[in-house]
Amino acid sequence: MTARILDGKAIAAEIRGETAQQTADWVAKGGKQPCLAAVLVGSDPASEVYVRNKQRACERAGIDSQLHRLDASTSQAELIAVVERLNNDPHVDGILVQLPLPAGLDEREILDVVDPMKDVDAFSPENVGLLVQGRPRFLPCTPHGVVQLLKRCQIPVPGKHVVVIGRSDIVGKPMALLLAARDGTCGPEAANATVTIAHSQSDDLEGIVRSGDIIVAAVGRPEMVRGSWLKPGAVVIDVGINRVGDRLVGDVHFEEASAVASAITPVPGGVGPLTIAMLLQNTLMAAKLKTGKA
Numbered sequence: 501m502t503a504r505i506l507d508g509k510a511i512a513a514e515i516r517g518e519t520a521q522q523t524a525d526w527v528a529k530g531g532k533q534p535c536l537a538a539v540l541v542g543s544d545p546a547s548e549v550y551v552r553n554k555q556r557a558c559e560r561a562g563i564d565s566q567l568h569r570l571d572a573s574t575s576q577a578e579l580i581a582v583v584e585r586l587n588n589d590p591h592v593d594g595i596l597v598q599l600p601l602p603a604g605l606d607e608r609e610i611l612d613v614v615d616p617m618k619d620v621d622a623f624s625p626e627n628v629g630l631l632v633q634g635r636p637r638f639l640p641c642t643p644h645g646v647v648q649l650l651k652r653c654q655i656p657v658p659g660k661h662v663v664v665i666g667r668s669d670i671v672g673k674p675m676a677l678l679l680a681a682r683d684g685t686c687g688p689e690a691a692n693a694t695v696t697i698a699h700s701q702s703d704d705l706e707g708i709v710r711s712g713d714i715i716v717a718a719v720g721r722p723e724m725v726r727g728s729w730l731k732p733g734a735v736v737i738d739v740g741i742n743r744v745g746d747r748l749v750g751d752v753h754f755e756e757a758s759a760v761a762s763a764i765t766p767v768p769g770g771v772g773p774l775t776i777a778m779l780l781q782n783t784l785m786a787a788k789l790k791t792g793k794a
């Protein structure tokens with residue numbers, strides 16, 4: 501078998517097109533042009549790439565974007581002051597503090613300062629709480645991108661066993677919630693999956709992965725999931741982006757996995773572009789929420 505490649509890049513372009521249309525409609529009706537403010541502290545090369553991609557995607561969708569670059573030596577208090585200024589700026593609808601922050605800065609404390617109504621990453625305690633309760637304000641970008649990918653590729657999810665590998669606040673935890681949700685949590689359709697959260701401390705990780713109909717790998721270890729770990733015909737969603745030398749690889753060994761799986765996302769060109777597409781959706785939503793017209 502050779503797996504079908506799930507073209508995240510093409511689906512992201514389709515979603516960005518929809519967002520561009522919705523933004524144009526909103527502005528035509530007298531709505532405020534949405535604006536995303538990104539804060540980049542220091543100059544991590546990967547972060548530079550992602551932030552640049554986000555700015556370009558905003559531009560193309562008719563969303564205004566700002567980049568606030570701060571020196572790597574910025575203090576906690578200075579960074580908090582920048583976020584507070586953006587919280588209070590009526591032109592700014594969405595705020596994104598690019599992670600990871602340089603060593604010495606307390607990420608949690610910074611994210612806690614972001615106004616929950618502008619928190620387009622959905623990292624604030626209020627937005628995480630609303631998601632857990634099944635009444636989300638903003639859906640977290642990467643997990644929502646994965647749900648959209650499965651939906652638009654017509655991969656059946658209800659009743660399936662999904663193994664999420666990784667338990668991060670950004671991907672693993674919210675991914676599991678969205679996939680297990682009944683109707684309403686991420687649109688009218690229920691995901692209704694049976695979800696296992698596996699991680700580095702799981703006994704028999706390989707055996708657990710082999711029991712999955714759908715695998716979502718989000719561990720951050722290059723090519724950790726081998727082809728031999730997969731149930732034949734499994735669907736593989738690779739959230740990992742790892743730089744190995746000058747190559748970009750996922751958390752899944754692509755060559756091996758594509759010989760066993762029925763469908764697989766590539767890296768690059770898989771989940772990454774979807775993360776950005778969903779960020780633009782959230783930014784438009786933030787602009788609408790402000791006027792109570794979402």
Ligand SMILES: Nc1nc(=O)c2c([nH]1)NC[C@@H]1CN(c3ccc(C(=O)N[C@@H](CCC(=O)O)C(=O)O)cc3)C=[N+]21
Nearest residue numbers: 549550553596597598599600621768769770772773775
């Ligand atoms: N506050 C915050 N929110 C985030 O959503 C966030 C973050 N911080 N920090 C880093 C991670 C990572 N992330 C990606 C975004 C786009 C691609 C992307 O566009 N990837 C392309 C190109 C990758 C490349 O060429 O390097 C692809 O996979 O095809 C990847 C990864 C967002 N993140």
